[in-house]
Amino acid sequence: MTGTTGPGADWWRQAVVYQVYPRSFADANGDGTGDLAGITRRIPHLVDLGVDAVWLSPFYPSALADGGYDVDDHRDVDPTIGTLADFDAMVTALHAAGLKLIVDIVPNHSSNRHPWFQAALAAGPGSPERERYVFRHGADGPPTDWRASFGGPTWEPVGDDWWYLHMFAPEQPDWNWDHPDVREDHERTLRFWADRGVDGFRIDVAHYLTKDLTGPLPTQAEIEARTVPEGTHPFDDRDDVHEVYRSWRKLFDEYDPPRMAVAEAVVPTHRRPRYASADGLGQAFNFDLLEADFDAGRFRTVVEQNLDLARAAGSTSTWVLSNHDVVRHPSRYGLPTGTSLPAWLMSDGTDPAADEERGLRRARAATAFLLALPGCAYLYQGEELGLPEVADLPGVVLQDPTWTRSLGTAKGRDGCRVPLPWSSSGSSFGFGPDGGRPAHLPQPPWSGRFAVEAQAADAASTLAFYRAAIARRRELVTGEELEFLDSPDGVVAFARPGGWVCTTNFTTSAVPLPEGEVLLSSSGDPAGGGLTELPGETTVWVRRAG
Template identity: 30%
Template sequence: MDKQWWKRSVMYQIYPQSFKDSNGDGIGDLPGIIEKLDYLAELGIDVLWICPIFRSPMVDNGYDVADYRSVDPMFGRDEDLDELIAAAELRGIKIVLDLVLNHCSDRHEWFQRALEYPNSEEAGYFYFRHTDDGQPPNNWRSNFGGSAWAQTEDGRWYLHTFAKEQPDLNWENPKLRRELYDMINWWLDKGVGGFRIDAITFIKKDLSFASGEVEEGALYPIENFQSYPGISEFLTELKRETFAKYDAVTVAEAPGVSPELFAEYAGPDGHFSMIFDFNWDHIKGVSVKCDPDSVAAWRSRIFESVLHTQKHGWSAIFLENHDQARCPDKFLDKDKHSRDSMACLATTYMLLRGTPFIYQGQELGMTNGMRSGIGEFQDVSALNQWEEGLAQGRSEEEMLRELNDYGRDNARSPFQWNAEPNAGFTTGTPWMPVHPDYRQVNAEKLQADASSIWAYYKELIAFRKSEEWSDILAFGSFEPALTEYPSLIAYRRNFEGRTLLVLNNFGDELKLPLEGRQIVFNSFTGQESSATADGLLNLLPYQSVVLVESK
């Protein structure tokens, strides 16, 4: 069995604007990350995925790249990134950069030259079209709302899958591909450990550019960019010309990849080391909202996905990221937010087969904010959805509720370091308001509390990476267990004749037979967590226990 280093890793995602500000301008930066490397090392992290830090006008918070080889001044200097890579390496931590290959910024020199010179080589790096009637070339809809086409001053139309300031790159052009490959290798030569690759399934287009059928009640169709036929040739070449030459890890955001195509993307010889598993994480209404039916439905999705991926390849598993709501709000009713319920969520996913990702602040139990009006949102997607919703006749109350529940701003509020003003994130005015609960929920306070959710994440990571159990938890197979209990998410991890049984109780108290099994990990401590005298395991609500079944 292949035992690649990244299968043992625990990865941590940093949203740099919101992690730590070192100079008081209200925006997180690279020196701030360097300052907190010891915090991450203490937690047990060995890979940092850093969201885009390249030069950008920040229309989409850095996912509109204006220069792929230069750090944006808001995050520091180019030398700061070199220092971060070196300082992290001293602590056994690898740096993974966010790589945006579907589009760039309209401020990128390629697009600027294409605007100025319609017949230039750079104009071929994008999808420009002319129309006789002055209307967009088709009725495709952007993922951020509105038409997927924007018009230039000279009357040309260009394609943008996301914001109009993010023109799509034309992967059909071999010179464009070579520019991207050279840039990727330049970063790998500088010591980057790998890349998280953004929206990669969108790079192949339907070159017929035919309009799609409009669903009832919709303004536009979203064209099927996702994993479009022919994309495999691009991705095979991308890997051959870049990643395969290095011991790099690649984590692809690949929405739209069908189960039948999973091995092609993340199998032993796949395009990437792993892809994010979206099959069970971000599904409205499928969660663990306290009733057995909801738990069982969520469990079913988890088990179905993991059983499939273990046959065909490797997944990145997670509860939160920069595009989603905070996991306590996503999976739990607000009156059920507690150290124990958050620990149960953490154990459920962290011990599955796959490489676990922790999003900044998740280890603190950070939760969604509550915004009273659209003026308090900063996310370009939220603003576009608001305008489009108004045009469709949706109520402001309904849209505000939805954005508060699921909007991307929820995960982007500043990291809560301590109880000082602005949660210790900045000495200036933060670019986004700090969550009002920071005096109770902050790293300094939770690190000092041995019973906190932060301490539990540290303990859980140490257990996953311990010499005794890491082989089973990194490389072992996955097997569902005890599915007759609807509120129990239980599974086995098996490796070379050894088995761990993982129990996560999202329901009422359960009494289960120990049958000679030994408890090796417990989310509860003290008298309440001990086995009963009559050989039963007394599993309390939101308790997670790991037992060894054989040696």
């Protein structure tokens, strides 16, 4: 079937998308690892939350050298997570509940256990099998001095002075995107999942696929100094990567409605619209709010810049405060401005100590700000519970390759990947059945007070706030226009179509409450009952009279 304007074609433009990190969401069989059946059982939670879609992080067969992003087979399910039948059942249940499904696609690299990479190692230098990856000869050492994202060199030796490229862990060899087999196989993968009912794709490190290692190559120092002309970098954000995405867009548009896609493209802001263009992936992640301090001027600037970028692309912006790669935002907002998060994690979260109450207050205010914006909001599992970072995980349990690649000097991302608490008590706080194996990452003793069960009956809980905010958003959000209003220093206010206004007080002192009917408050009663002024570090939505 074909179509580009059929029913529901633009569902993603204003959607609220909930990211599920499958190994840490819900464990149905008690083996300590989250699974697809667990996700299916917890769909009622997502319905009650009010989200429009689920983004499912990698669930493919993997040795877990990088949390599932080292993929053995891009068209199957890891046995610890389930089966293709479980996947189909989950898709059916999500669609029956009115939810879309976006899955992670990892096109920059495979795992080192992938059959094609094993064949490349066995075939030896100069073989057709090796042409599918990036192998280079280096008699005097690695072909370049480049550093990998997780630490250590980007080149791994395989003997006889030959090396393969990996921009991440050694278990993640990079594909050669000049090879037709690689392009054809990835299109086969996209069709495989689209034909099973997947509604969209999140493209991992979309800026890294194509590479040109001919001619003189820059040193690591030259790369860090950004002396390489834009679009011609040997491996990062090359202009020719968009040839790949134009071919994918044609594939996506064969479906009715067309499959959506969102790029994880960590590139200079002015380069982002190309990934989000209508003849490309259609949408690109914007991490600018995630990286911003809780500051009125900075938040407003980020919104202005990214709405301009979205218009340039003909897309909508994306907004995100947390995901599986960063310290959870209640903890970030509870730390002094300028705190080094890697150093804070290495101190087990003690130096400095986070102000949990303030961090959560700011986190809720930022979330209400985000949900009032035009565009697509991406939420990370557990943020609806106000979960803080688990900063004190001991080295012996850490799974992130950053820990080993840095020789134990950087903890990495496990603290935001600890399994969710569903119940106030029990051996895994409801993550798995009582009596099952312990969760794959240890849950702290304080998990119970953040559990879904503990918050569901509390009208002032963070869960109640998220449910109220998303429900109000569904009622109120129409169109994609936004008008900033005059406001005092430290306060940001903007009007949306339909006569309502979002006002955020970024200061610590109360200011006059905007005139009109309070529809939502990030502090106290989500309905805004009893408010006579706008407290510090609080967001309200107000319907203006007339």
